[in-house]
Amino acid sequence: MPAASGTPRPPARSGERGIPEAAVARLPLYLRALGGLAEAGETTVSSEELAAASGVNSAKVRKDLSYLGSYGTRGVGYDVQQLVHLIARELGLTQDWPVLIVGIGNLGHALAGYGGFASRGFRVAGLVDADPARVGEEVGGVAVSHLDQLESIVRAEQVSIGVIATPAAAAQSVCDRLVAAGVTSVLNFAPCVLAVPPQVGVRKVDLSIELQILAFHEQRRNVAVAGVAT
Amino acid sequence: MPAASGTPRPPARSGERGIPEAAVARLPLYLRALGGLAEAGETTVSSEELAAASGVNSAKVRKDLSYLGSYGTRGVGYDVQQLVHLIARELGLTQDWPVLIVGIGNLGHALAGYGGFASRGFRVAGLVDADPARVGEEVGGVAVSHLDQLESIVRAEQVSIGVIATPAAAAQSVCDRLVAAGVTSVLNFAPCVLAVPPQVGVRKVDLSIELQILAFHEQRRNVAVAGVAT
C-alpha cells in the first residue's frame, strides 16, 4: 500500500497570468472573425456580434476577453482594431514565427501553400523531405531541401516550430531530430503518438479522427430514427 | 472510509446510452493504437499499455472502455480483436460511409489521397470543384466532377458526409447545397463558421488555429524564461 504521501499538488493557479486553455483555443477564432468584421468596415463590435461571427456564446466571449484585461466600453462594445491587436499580442502573433515543414507529400504541399499561415505571422522557413526526387522542387515560393538539412535549417533560421507531415513510421525519428536541433513546439499530422521531453509542446491533427467522430454522431442519429420508426 | 451505504446515488445514469463526448473523441485514438498492437502480434492489452500507446492516462482508458460495456478480464486485460470490433461498432465504422469532397485544391488533393480514410470505412464517393479546368482530373482513383454535379452525386451515392475544402468565401453556399441535397454531417476545413440546421453535425479543422495555439505556449515559455533571467 503506497501511502498517498506523494505530492500530487500541481499548483493550478500559480498566481501568474492564468488564462484557461479553453479560452486560448478560442482566441484564434475571435481573431479570424474580427478580421472579417474589420474588412466589412466595422470599427466596434459587441460581444453578441462577435459571438455570432465566431460561433460561440456571448457570455463566453465576454469572459474570454476579460482575461486579456477589460478594454470594452459598456453600452458600446469593443474596438475592433484594439481587440485584434490585443489578441494577436496575447497569442504571440506580433512576432515572426519561422516554421519548418517536414514531409512534402500531398499534405505537406497543402500546408506549404496554405495562405492562412503568413497572415498570422507564420513564415515557412524551410521544407524538407526524405525523397531526393523532391529536393529542389519549389512549393509556395520555397525550395524543398533534403531531410539531411533539417538540423542546419532549424539552426540557421532559428526555427522553434516544426510541422510533421510525414508517414507515421517516420514521425518519431523526425520529431527527435527536430527537438534535438532546438525546436520546442511541434504540430503533428502523422497518425501516431509522439514522445517528447516535457518542455516541448505538441499538438496533433488527425483528419480521420474528425471523420470518425462525425460518423459516430451520424450513426447515432440514424439509430435513433430507426428506433423511433420501429 | 468504508464503502458508504446509506442512500445509494446512481450517478445520473440517464437510462439511454450516454457516452460522454470527450470519450467518443478518444475512441479513434484507441482504435489506432490497437491497430498497431494487433500488427505487432499482441492478442491482449492492459489499460496501462493501451494508455501508453494512445497517449492518454490509464484510468481514463478504463473508464472510456467501460462505457462500451465491461469486456476486460481482471488480471489480464482486454482482448485486442474484440476491442477493435467493439470500438469500430460504437463509432459506426463497420458500415461504409460514402464521402463527398468539395474543393480540389491543395488540401482537397491531400484529403482525396489520404490513406487513413479507406481503412476506417470511409469511401471517397465523389470529388467536385468549381474550376472547369480541374474537371476530369483523376485524384486517388476518382475523377473530379464539376460543382454542378454536387446534388446528383450526393443522391446517387447516398452521401451523408460532406467535406468542405474550398476557400472560405465559397464554404457557406457549398454547405447549404450539401445540406439541401441530404448531407447530414459536414467536416469543414474552410476558415469560417458555418450555419446549418440543428440536426446537421459539423466539425471544423483549422490548420492555422492549431499553430496559433502552439505559438501562444511557445511565447509563454519564452516570456517565462526571460522573466526569470531578468
Place this chain on the structure above:
DNA sequence: AAGGCCTTGTGAACGAACGCACAAAGTCGA
C-alpha cells in the same frame, strides 16, 4: 485447493468550463 498477484471497473473527490443573470458603467437623445 488455496493463496498471491495482477488488472479491471467504479465510487467519489476534485477541478475546469459553461452559461445565466444582473449590477455596474458608460452612451446618447431630449
Place this chain on the structure above:
DNA sequence: TCGACTTTGTGCGTTCGTTCACAAGGCCTT
C-alpha cells in the same frame, strides 16, 4: 443636465471531465 438604454464584466450555480484509490474478480503458481 438627466434619464433611459445598451452592453460590459463577473459572481455563482451547474454540468462536464479528469484523476485517485481501492474493492472485486479472475489467473496462475505452488
